[in-house]
Amino acid sequence: MPILPIFLVIFIGVPLIEIYLLIEVGSVIGAIPTVLAVVFTAVLGVSLIRIQGFSTLQKAQNSMAQGIPPAMEMFEGIMLLFAAICLLMPGFFTDTVGFLLLIPSFRKFLASQLIGSAVLKSRFSNINSGFSGGDYFEGEYENLTPEQQHKRNQDRLHHQHIIEGSVDSPDDIKKDDRNR
Numbered sequence: 001m002p003i004l005p006i007f008l009v010i011f012i013g014v015p016l017i018e019i020y021l022l023i024e025v026g027s028v029i030g031a032i033p034t035v036l037a038v039v040f041t042a043v044l045g046v047s048l049i050r051i052q053g054f055s056t057l058q059k060a061q062n063s064m065a066q067g068i069p070p071a072m073e074m075f076e077g078i079m080l081l082f083a084a085i086c087l088l089m090p091g092f093f094t095d096t097v098g099f100l101l102l103i104p105s106f107r108k109f110l111a112s113q114l115i116g117s118a119v120l121k122s123r124f125s126n127i128n129s130g131f132s133g134g135d136y137f138e139g140e141y142e143n144l145t146p147e148q149q150h151k152r153n154q155d156r157l158h159h160q161h162i163i164e165g166s167v168d169s170p171d172d173i174k175k176d177d178r179n180r
Contacts, residue, residue, distance in 0.1 A: 018091030025092060041095040045087030048102050053080050067153035068146050072111065079107045
């Protein structure tokens with residue numbers, strides 16, 4: 001997808017929508033209530049993002065402690081950052097987008113749509129790119145639940161091989177070099 005239309009929408013379309021909505025809402029409820037509403041939504045949004053940000057960070061730490069990559073938590077963190085940017089921008093349209101991104105079920109839906117789209121695009125690009133090296137690697141794989149993956153990681157930690165040896169200090173290495 002060309003990037004120019006995206007920039008046009010972001011830098012021209014969104015401000016025009018915001019100006020229109022601010023004028024319309026201001027003509028209905030007045031200028032001061034409109035400004036107060038914009039400030040209130042920014043303050044409320046930032047406090048909600050702070051709460052959800054800490055929650056997402058805690059989920060990511062729990063996932064990593066269990067040996068599970070925190071992919072969804074990383075995506076949620078990116079969406080929360082985007083929500084914060086939207087909520088700090090003055091206007092009702094960006095506030096609506098920001099508050100939508102604060103809803104966990106909406107973030108999950110958005111993640112499934114974006115990830116599904118990325119998987120399809122990567123499959124098509126791999127089909128079109130062909131094989132570059134000609135090397136084939138044979139192997140097996142097994143679909144594991146997160147619990148099975150965690151158990152397997154724990155088993156591997158307990159059955160690691162120990163390599164015994166000694167560590168020379170830099171002074172010992174210099175002495176050995178002088179003796180040669």
